[in-house]
Amino acid sequence: MDYRDSTEEAEYRATLRAWLTENVPAKHDDERTNAEMAAERLAWHRKLYEGGYIGQSWPVEWGGKGLSPTMDAILNEENGNADAPSLPAMVGYIGRALQMFGNDEQRARFIPPTLSGEIQWCQGFSEPGAGSDLASLTTKAVRDGDEYVISGHKMWTSAGQWADWCLVLARTDPDAPKHKGISAFLVPMDSAGLVLQPIVLANGDPETSEVFYDAVRVPASALVGEEGDGWKIAMTTVAYERGPSDVGAISTLNKQLASLERHAKATGATADPRVRLELARAYVRGEVVRLVALEQLSSRATGKLVGEEGSVAKILQTEASQELAHLALELHGADIVTGRAAEVVGQYFQTRPMSVYGGSAQIQRNIISSRILGMPRS
Numbered sequence: 001m002d003y004r005d006s007t008e009e010a011e012y013r014a015t016l017r018a019w020l021t022e023n024v025p026a027k028h029d030d031e032r033t034n035a036e037m038a039a040e041r042l043a044w045h046r047k048l049y050e051g052g053y054i055g056q057s058w059p060v061e062w063g064g065k066g067l068s069p070t071m072d073a074i075l076n077e078e079n080g081n082a083d084a085p086s087l088p089a090m091v092g093y094i095g096r097a098l099q100m101f102g103n104d105e106q107r108a109r110f111i112p113p114t115l116s117g118e119i120q121w122c123q124g125f126s127e128p129g130a131g132s133d134l135a136s137l138t139t140k141a142v143r144d145g146d147e148y149v150i151s152g153h154k155m156w157t158s159a160g161q162w163a164d165w166c167l168v169l170a171r172t173d174p175d176a177p178k179h180k181g182i183s184a185f186l187v188p189m190d191s192a193g194l195v196l197q198p199i200v201l202a203n204g205d206p207e208t209s210e211v212f213y214d215a216v217r218v219p220a221s222a223l224v225g226e227e228g229d230g231w232k233i234a235m236t237t238v239a240y241e242r243g244p245s246d247v248g249a250i251s252t253l254n255k256q257l258a259s260l261e262r263h264a265k266a267t268g269a270t271a272d273p274r275v276r277l278e279l280a281r282a283y284v285r286g287e288v289v290r291l292v293a294l295e296q297l298s299s300r301a302t303g304k305l306v307g308e309e310g311s312v313a314k315i316l317q318t319e320a321s322q323e324l325a326h327l328a329l330e331l332h333g334a335d336i337v338t339g340r341a342a343e344v345v346g347q348y349f350q351t352r353p354m355s356v357y358g359g360s361a362q363i364q365r366n367i368i369s370s371r372i373l374g375m376p377r378s
């Protein structure tokens, strides 16, 4: 593939860059609460939509522009370069699941407001006893006339407190083999019987939550696809979640690396050849992530569905981010405990759960070894 912009892409990039210069909100010096940051991300989502930049690779019939996924990658990259609030990630995977598995009524009802930011989503897959082994989930949905009654306990429902709707996996057939008895439902977060309890992470961020479903009633029309399709829908959703969409993360990594290099030069740390080597390694890791993401995006542009190769992008991106954050901690020395390097500590804590959410690093390696490399499972 050719990694350079085509003429059309270069023009698009220039127009977008100018738009971002005009529109990216000013940075706040004061510390923002989690709710303020969520509101800022939502306002940015809506602004991008009004500017015509959300849903570029989505079919025109659902409010998209029908362009190549490369345009989304350019948006992602330039958004990161411009230090703008992050892009609405769930549009890229829950939105895709709706597009691929929803019926016409569900698509018409949910996709346009999902693209525009009127509807915010969360993902209710994991449970206390079902994370890596998701197929062991025990939340159940029982048909009762024109409704399903959902009961169970979900863990790690990220952004649940800001979401309007949740894509929930529940067991509809307890007698079927465990992967086959699962179904997917669209559940309003303000349903009677649904109780959300935020989980505070190590960085003090209550971004994720546990959610209790106590006989939550949803209409039968909340079922996505057929009963028993839940596993297929979940695997497609996580493949898009792990996939190469986040090229913009590389811009963030590059900025963090540039700032670390400045710090290392200013403190004389670059006199140590090991530090120079580690900085060079961090740069190379970032470039590898960028090229792998671009390669996967270009194969997506040919119409290929996202699959196991998303696990490769996820592992590389996780390692690049975690190792850079670790190096930054090392180079800031005592400042990390005095509070003078609070941002570096914040970045470090932000990178830690990357090797868990969206499927743990060990599970990604299992996928790569068995499904890409064809190695035996035992």
Ligand SMILES: Cc1cc2nc3c(=O)[nH]c(=O)nc-3n(C[C@H](O)[C@H](O)[C@H](O)COP(=O)(O)OP(=O)(O)OC[C@H]3O[C@@H](n4cnc5c(N)ncnc54)[C@H](O)[C@@H]3O)c2cc1C
Pocket (backbone or CB within 6 Å): 122, 123, 124, 125, 126, 127, 128, 129, 130, 131, 132, 133, 155, 156, 157, 158, 159, 208, 353, 356, 357, 358, 359, 360, 361, 362, 363, 366
């Ligand atoms: C910050 C954060 C946000 C999240 N957001 C969401 C969300 O929005 N929605 C959602 O549904 N879930 C979410 N998750 C859940 C996430 O997908 C799970 O935590 C993850 O899949 C791991 O499951 P678990 O926590 O149950 O750990 P376990 O499955 O119990 O795993 C524990 C350890 O054992 C290892 N392990 C387990 N099985 C194997 C195996 N077969 N081979 C090798 N090693 C193995 C794992 O790699 C891990 O290191 C989030 C998690 C975090 C931390």
